Amino acid sequence: MRKRPRQQRSSFTVEVILEATTQLLDTEGAALTTNRIAETAGVSVGSIYQYFGDKQAILDELAARHLAEAEARMVAVLDAHPVQSAAWPTVLREVVAAAVAENSSHGRAHGRLRELASPTVVGDLYTAFAQRLITRLADYLVADGWTPDDAQADLRLTFPALDAQIHQLAGTGLDKHELTDRIAAYTEGALRSRR
Secondary structure, eight states: OOSOOOSHHHHHHHHHHHHHHHHHHHHTGGGOOHHHHHHHHTSOHHHHHHHOSSHHHHHHHHHHHHHHHHHHHHHHHHHHSOBTTBOHHHHHHHHHHHHHHHHHSSHHHHHHHHHHSOHHHHHHHHHHHHHHHHHHHHHHHHHTTOOHHHHHHHHHHHHHHHHHHHHHHTTTTOOHHHHHHHHHHHHHHHHHHTO
16 A cells, blocks of 8 residues: 555445455456546546556555454364364364355456466465464364375365365355355365375
8 A cells, every 4th residue: 555544434435445346346356446446436537546656556465454353263163172072074164154145245256366466476475374373273183184285285285275266156146154165175075084
C-alpha cells in the first residue's frame, strides 16, 4: 500500500476499495480496471491512488490479506486441537473446513488472485504460510507413526492439491459442508495411501 490509513474514514475507504475489487474479480477477473473499482466502490479514482499505486498494488494487498486471514483461521483450528487430543483426520477436516469457509464468499476471486497477484510478493507469503502450516500438521502425522521426514514430504505434496481444490471449487455453488467432506476425504485418502 502506498499510504496506510490513519483515520476511521480512511480505513473505511480502503476496505470499500478492497471489497469492490473482490466483487469485480468474481465477475470480471483480469479485465477489471481502477475506473471500475472506483465506480463500484463509490469513490474517486484519486482516492484509489491515494492508497494504492496501481491496480497491481490492490491485488497484492488483497492476496496478502487473504493469506493472513486463512492462516489465522487454520492456526486457530490447530490451537484448539493440540497434537494427540484428536486423530489427524479430524484435525485435517477442521483445517479444510476453515479453508473452505475462508473462500466460500468469494472463491472465484480468491482463485483469480493466485494468477493476478505479483508472484514475488504473494509467492513468498504463500510459501512461508504453507511451510508453517505443514510444520504444524506434520506433528499430527508423526504422532500417528509417520517419520518426521515422511510427514513433511507427504504434506508438501498434499498441500498444493488441497489448496487448488478449495480455490477451484469454493464459491461454485457446492454446499460448503459437502465440499469440506469431499476434499477432506480425498486428502485423507491420499495421505493414507502413503502409509
